[in-house]
Amino acid sequence: KAGVTQTPRYLIKTRGQQVTLSCSPISGHRSVSWYQQTPGQGLQFLFEYFSETQRNKGNFPGRFSGRQFSNSRSEMNVSTLELGDSALYLCASSLRASGTYNEQFFGPGTRLTVL
């Protein structure tokens, strides 16, 4: 079974631009979560989507948004990029089925550099 895929793997943007990152979960998984990882703050939870609805949200400004499509694929968008948004963005998928342990499977991440 194919794992979680994220595109692109690397991205360079300049301040003020916006960016869209994509995540394809494992086939059959309906939940997608996004995380930001930086050397200073570590791994921080951004948000989780399940069945096209945002279920949980971390403490990030409104510039960070996401959505999930009917095929469970998810995108996250960051508008008006700042230098501090440079980070590894990780996506994780889980089954989230009732009565099933919902282990999260992480993708390789998208490394975003803001210049």
Place this chain on the structure above:
Amino acid sequence: DAKTTQPTSMDCAEGRAANLPCNHSTISGNEYVYWYRQIHSQGPQYIIHGLKNNETNEMASLIITEDRKSSTLILPHATLRDTAVYYCIVRVGRDDKIIFGKGTRLHILP
């Protein structure tokens, strides 16, 4: 905020058991203890989880104290491939979001 405290780093000789401690003194009765690890340049990988009882799988063992205020992850025969950052996390049930702390950087020494 993370609800766990872990040492910043640890060393372990190859072939020996690696014992990684975690304090979660404010854990609630319905919160599970989870362990993930992150090998350099990869996404985190699930290792094991538990509620009250000790747990074992093909990767590791999880020992939870009777008062549930601390736990230990045991890698029985550490190899160089176990070099990673290990995260101890508490979360409510299956649906709670995962809050990662700083983790423990485990160095396996040849």
